[in-house]
Amino acid sequence: MTSRTISTEAIWAGFSRSCEQFPYRPAVAAGREVTYxxxxxxxxxxxxxxxxxxxxxxxxxxxxxxxxxxxxxxxxxxxxxxxxxxxxxxxxxxxxxxxxxxxxxxxxxxxxxxxxxxxxxxxxxxxxxxxxxxxxxxxxxxxxxxxxxxxxxxxxxxxxxxxxxxxxxxxxxxxxxxxxxxxxxxxxxGVMVSHANVLHYVAYVMSRYGFTSNDRLSQTFDMTFDLSVHDMFVAWHCGACLCCPTQKQLIKPGDFINEARLTAWFSVPSTAVFMRRFGVLKPGMYPELRLSLFCGEALPVEIVRDWRLAAPNSIIENIYGPTELTIACTAYHWDDLSSPKECEQGLVPIGEPFEGMEAVVLDEDLRPVTDGSPG
Structure with a gap:
């Protein structure tokens, strides 16, 4: 599946190591901060x-x-x-x-x-x-x-x-x-996902985004949404803190970003659309964010532009993937100069496949189509 070495350990092993390395650092903030x-x-x-x-x-x-x-x-x-x-x-x-x-x-x-x-x-x-x-x-x-x-x-x-x-x-x-x-x-x-698949994903995004024990990651997704797996096991693998908002806090995600001191944000684009509508994507509002990921829906260009101003120190990426392929399998890195020309119909591309993966466009009979053809 990939040239990257896949560990044979269980997905809780990273959490166990963090318990040994960072026993008194917060593992979860859900009502209160709970240590590893x-x-x-x-x-x-x-x-x-x-x-x-x-x-x-x-x-x-x-x-x-x-x-x-x-x-x-x-x-x-x-x-x-x-x-x-x-x-x-x-x-x-x-x-x-x-x-x-x-x-x-x-x-x-x-x-x-x-x-x-x-x-x-x-x-x-x-x-x-x-x-x-x-x-x-x-x-x-x-x-x-x-x-x-x-x-x-x-x-x-x-x-x-x-x-x-x-x-x-x-x-x-x-x-x-x-x-x-x-x-x-x-x-x-039902969709079953193995330990090996999750570990492969975690290893790749850890390398791509450079998560450390100093990060504080959002948990905007319910556990019944597979994107929640990213938040939990990336955070626990590196000794970071997983910050889970209450339903009430989800209504005001901008306040939550600052109150939780988040460094990494991950949500569906509609959350950012909601924030823009209520005027909480103003320039410089979220200076502590260093990474912003969006997935699960089409990402409008206008939202990325406003988010870029609100979180001026943040990398922005649009990732994509069905549940069956373990969380995500492609990513697009937003660049202020080149990205606007690469967008179609006001939407940000889903990007290129993760390392070791390939993307193939098929027709209705599951046959590969030629470049530029619909599929």
Whole structure:
């Protein structure tokens, strides 16, 4: 797939190294700043609980029913450190859709945060597969165990100690995560992505953008959007801080950029369109940004011009890629002099393939087209 060496380690290994190198630096800012040591201890406790309490064979996947919280990030890492892939579930989705995603994933364990717990009864309604449910934000789960006897519930007091965790061997080809896209029919379609694919992506963007432990990265994407994987694992690989805005803060992203002291921004272009409309792309507003990435939608030239003025010290790149190709696979670097002439119909190009990849334009019969032909 690429000439770049692909590591055979699991995607949580970079986080583990950062825990050793930067134990008291912030790993996540989600309501409060959580250090690498704190987040690592929480993740290990969840991981060893899954390892020791989950009985029988089955698909090694753990659902994460948590949203923009400290527990959500501990859950992602906990699932991975247990040797599982994680399946993000979103409480802002209709509960019937979330239940369908949970059923199709065939998860046997589920981690739930306090904010998502009110939907738990609806999620479990009619669910026949027995689940191990971990509720680390709750002490007693007696009432839940009585109401849903088919499932096993563990609260914070019943989680295993972090020091009992032991790493397990994980194949680089095993699932790191399972995401559900809308699919052509509107029904959730599962896309599985391996550890090796994520590690390849992280290694490439680390080299391309020069992330360090001094960076503070945005997390504008929900975990059910694969671009969130970039934010999490790039940050944790280099010991940086992942800054997650609340839903309220997302309404004022300009304030969030400065309050969180961000150095790297990543969002869909429509967020920047929204900011421009409300007058928060004025010259010099975001001097601390050194990198701005956009993905997921067409990027208008006028937005880039205004963003360039608002963040005068920032590199701007437009990246592109379907979920199946692991986050992104092409990138376009904006240049104030040459880029305006390279844009078509007021939109920024999606750029060139990442190192070791090729892009081919095909016709409706999946045959390569000649240069300049539509496809």
């Amino acid at each position: 040591f704190e987040l690592g201890e929480r993740a290990k406790s969840l991981a060893v609980t899954i390892q020791t309490r989950l009985q029988g064979d089955g698909i090694p996947l753990t659902g994460v029913f948590a949203y923009r919280s400290e527990t959500a990030y501990a859950a992602v890492l906990g699932a991975l450190m247990a040797g599982h892939g994680y399946v993000p579930l979103n409480r802002t989705f209709p509960v019937d859709r979330t239940r369908l995603m949970l059923e199709r994933s065939m998860c046997r364990s589920l981690i739930v945060d306090a904010g998502s717990e009110p939907q738990l009864a609806g999620l479990l309604e009619g669910l026949e597969t027995p689940l191990l449910l971990l509720l680390p934000d709750r002490h007693s789960v007696t009432d839940l165990a009585m109401n849903f006897p088919r499932h096993r519930f563990l609260g914070s007091e019943e989680l295993s100690p972090a020091e009992e965790w032991r790493p397990v061997d994980v194949s680089p080809d095993s699932n790191a995560y399972l995401l559900f896209t809308s699919g052509s029919t509107g029904q959730p379609k």
